[in-house]
Amino acid sequence: MNYTNQATGALALSIHDVRAAHPNTSIPDGAPFGDFVPYAPATPPAHDPLTQWLVEVTPVDVAGTLTQQWVVVDMTEAEVAAARQARVPHSVTRRQARQALLLAGLLDQVEPAIAAIADPTQRGLASIEWADSQAFERSRPLLIQLASALGLDSAALDNLFIQAAQL
Structure with a gap:
């Protein structure tokens, strides 16, 4: 009471x-x-x-x-945007990321997207990051670049991180 x-x-x-x-x-x-x-x-x-x-x-x-x-x-619109942003995790584990990509039908497209990077140094860095990261951070420029190559805009990437965090 x-x-x-x-x-x-x-x-x-x-x-x-x-x-x-x-x-x-x-x-x-x-x-x-x-x-x-x-x-x-x-x-x-x-x-x-x-x-x-x-x-x-x-x-x-x-x-x-x-x-x-x-x-x-x-x-307000600003409060909705802030609340939405607060729900997006800063990072997810490798397992969570891979499972979320699989469920979204995108997992098989990641390695071809990395292979399509023109600059050999950037391609190598991306390959190492994909193969060796234990966690994926939402704000990493390379991750944002790969998301774009997979056809994901910022909102779709946020949704993917939210879904991944629940796995």
């Missing part, structure tokens, strides 16, 4: 928060005390966590019981 401080409007306070505010007072669980009033939990409404925030607002009286309330707020 959470508490609200009706004087400050603070929400989601625990009984420990209430007791910490009044250290020399015995306060039983679930009991109101001064400006601190307990409220019943409510199931949050359905929302899309990729594009919406779930925000707790002031509890209201529902049939005689102070009850938690929620609102769903749409994220």
